Amino acid sequence: MRKILIIGSGKSTSYLLKYLLDKSVLENLFITIGDLNIENTKKLIENYKNTKAIVLDVFDETSRKEAIKNSDIVISMLPARFHIEVAKDCILYKKHMVTASYVSPEMQALNDDAIANNLILMNEIGVDPGIDHMSAMHVLDRIRDNGGKIILFESFTGGLVAPESDNNLWNYKFTWNPRNVVVAGQGGAAKFLQEGTYKYIPYNRLFRRTEFLDIDGFGRFEVYANRDSLKYQSVYGLENIKTLYRGTMRRVGFSRAWNIFVTLGMTDDSYTIDDSENMSYRDFVNAFLPYSPSDSVELKLRYQIKIDQDDIVWDKLVELDIFSSTKRVELKKATPAQILEKILMDSWTLAKNDKDMIVMYHKFGYEKDGKKYQIDANMVTLGEDQTYTAMAKTVGLPVAIAALAILNGKIKTSGVQIPITKEVYQPILKELETFGITFNEKEVPYLGYNPLNN
Secondary structure, X not given: OEEEEEEOOOHHHHHHHHHHHHOOOOOOEEEEEEEOOOHHHHHHHOOOOOEEXXXXXOOOHHHHHHHHHOOOEEEEOOOHHHHHHHHHHHHHOOOEEEEOOOOOHHHHOOHHHHHHOXXXXXXXXXXXXXHHHHHHHHHHHXXXXXXXXXXXXXXXXXXXXXXXXXXXXXXXXXXXXXXXXXXXXXXXXXXXXXXXXXEEEOHHHHOOOOXXXXXXXXXXXXXXXXXXXXXXXXXXXXXXXXXXXXXXXXXXXXXXXHHHHHHHOOOOOOOXXXXXXXXXXXXXXXXXXXXXXXXXHXXXXXXHHOOOOOOHHHHHHHHOOXXXXXXXXXXXXXXXXXXXXXXXXXXXXXXXXXXXXXXXXXEEEEEEOOEEEEEEEEEEEEOOOOOOOHHHXXXXXXXXXXXXXXHOOOOOOOEXXXXXXXXXXXXXXXXXXXXXXXXXXXXXXXXXXXXXXX
């Protein structure tokens, strides 16, 4: 049997496992899942043959190497910073590898070794990055193949709560790593191109510089800029483009409320708070406010950020129960960002029967025969429940499809790569359509850049 090793069995592995296990008999596969905690994995695989779950510590070099050595291909679903040791072992034992994470400098440094050993180290094959790459390149290549010149590309993705489970004032719940949500946008100004001009948005202004877009059937969303929209400019072959802008989607109103946390300093992850384990949520909020012997925490906060009591933003803060004097932080030497994450987890964790939603939107502007054209494309995928989420579906399925395609010799180009070639994206996008992951395209009048960010 052909052996697939999956290292890591977090929230995004449910569809990945199901896809491979459903094909295990026909494709002669044996799937091994290794993680420190395998209890949830056992539940996902209990009705299948050709599979086993093993306790695997990625830091245990001996057991990690043994597991990789005994496989034919490795899928790493670990946190991004842990992929590199797995990749090095894959080079050592001549095994292909697939991961959904961004290509790190350390991973890119393995490119020559991967090519020399005729190995594929496929990265960024989840949803964002992943489906965004493939769906964008599908249209960009088609435009260029038909003689068009790309002058504008905008791309936005959001992991959100589905409309039927949208029951809080923030219109948001965690569908991915909460830490990534809390620290989003930090580490430098957002950078993008509009009409040939470089634009920058510093972190302290990021959530107040938004634009709006509408998705048919799902209403209006807002977008804030990703940190570096130009990261893929050359990768996508867009060196001469006038407008290039990538961002994150939220429901309208989220960013204005989130900016309060940024303004107060609650998203800071660079220092720890003394005696944090003994703080109440109310104490945490008060730690960022001026001292007053008479004013309440609520009054000081409203004054500090100049917010009226009848503003919906105030209701959003109250809904999070951040003024509670009984709820405790219980985290020792925690950073503000870690404490805020814990507070938000109370309110924003998906309930058992909650459904999430992935929304993706691309805008393509191009010139052909002296005229300007625009294509809008969007994709909406809804989850089933807390386990089989839209996030797990859009991350796990591309990973699984790519891994099987590599194993079957359908993807042949070796080296460290991302899914931007026709060899990769054409068959994967086609198969994703059978799972309901489809893009709706429409030709619209060319609108150019959004004037809100001019």
